[in-house]
Amino acid sequence: MILNEDYIHEDLKTSIIGKNLILLDSVNSTNNYARALIQQGFSEGVVIADSQTKGRGRFGKNWYSPPEMGVWMSVILPSMKNDNSFVNMSYISTLSVVEALNDTAKLKTEIKWPNDVLIKQRKIAGILSEVVKLNNEKSFVVSGIGVNINYEYEKFPPELREIATSLSIVTGSKFPREMIIASILNILEKNYSAALEHGTDYIFTEWMKRCTTIGRRIRVVQSEKYFEGTAESIKPDGRLLIRNSRNDIIEITPSDIIKVIEYI
Numbered sequence: 276m277i278l279n280e281d282y283i284h285e286d287l288k289t290s291i292i293g294k295n296l297i298l299l300d301s302v303n304s305t306n307n308y309a310r311a312l313i314q315q316g317f318s319e320g321v322v323i324a325d326s327q328t329k330g331r332g333r334f335g336k337n338w339y340s341p342p343e344m345g346v347w348m349s350v351i352l353p354s355m356k357n358d359n360s361f362v363n364m365s366y367i368s369t370l371s372v373v374e375a376l377n378d379t380a381k382l383k384t385e386i387k388w389p390n391d392v393l394i395k396q397r398k399i400a401g402i403l404s405e406v407v408k409l410n411n412e413k414s415f416v417v418s419g420i421g422v423n424i425n426y427e428y429e430k431f432p433p434e435l436r437e438i439a440t441s442l443s444i445v446t447g448s449k450f451p452r453e454m455i456i457a458s459i460l461n462i463l464e465k466n467y468s469a470a471l472e473h474g475t476d477y478i479f480t481e482w483m484k485r486c487t488t489i490g491r492r493i494r495v496v497q498s499e500k501y502f503e504g505t506a507e508s509i510k511p512d513g514r515l516l517i518r519n520s521r522n523d524i525i526e527i528t529p530s531d532i533i534k535v536i537e538y539i
């Protein structure tokens with residue numbers, strides 16, 4: 276069953292986000308579509324697709340996005356007035372997904388730096404935020420949100436079966452995707468407005484409460500090399516500080532080219 280726009284509107288309580296709701300049957304990537312809308316003059320909007328043929332994940336990976344299985348959407352918003360807008364929108368989006376899964380399905384998920392949403396060590400959602408700057412200097416953030424909803428175990432491709440999960444696998448129930456979409460957008464607007472009004476400290480604090488990366492032993496795999504260490508702290512600007520066995524601090528940022536970052 277493809278997505279029903281009326282069902283989304285029934286639960287939507289936003290005043291800005293979601294007024295321009297664009298529902299597509301299939302698209303290469305909702306982030307690409309959102310970028311094109313910004314070029315055409317859109318300054319806010321939400322692009323949602325039932326399936327994506329070239330869904331994009333972080334670090335240049337593919338994001339598997341078949342029909343009926345998940346929420347694949349991109350939220351367009353004007354950049355906040357600081358040069359860390361992309362990191363802040365990632366914090367806001369990830370936190371909003373975590374809160375929405377808790378509100379709708381009573382699911383306690385956790386955040387793995389920089390913006391993976393995990394449950395029982397498996398990934399249930401991911402965020403791909405991108406900045407789009409126009410020639411007139413106006414800047415926007417596209418927050419691409421992917422949440423695995425109605426997958427059964429065998430529906431994942433074999434390489435994802437042991438590392439990914441879905442709402443229906445962990446709860447044993449199917450969920451209307453429209454309800455999850457509305458909940459994410461309602462919470463995202465609340466968090467975005469709070470950040471505009473009071474600054475982003477509150478968002479970062481709430482994000483940190485749900486982030487389980489600090490204190491973990493982690494392995495970071497970059498193009499040809501890798502290193503291991505203990506995650507020591509995360510800074511509001513998105514940097515992760517890792518202490519290695521020689522007691523050196525290694526710093527990585529959300530825009531670094533990383534192949535894999537894993538708990539060990």
Ligand code: BTN
Pocket residue numbers: 303304305306307327329330331332333334336338340346347348349390391400401402403419420421422
């Ligand atoms: C990641 O964890 O690697 C980020 C995944 C982001 C996937 C979403 S699905 C909707 C939007 N469109 C895309 O092509 N990617 C994001």
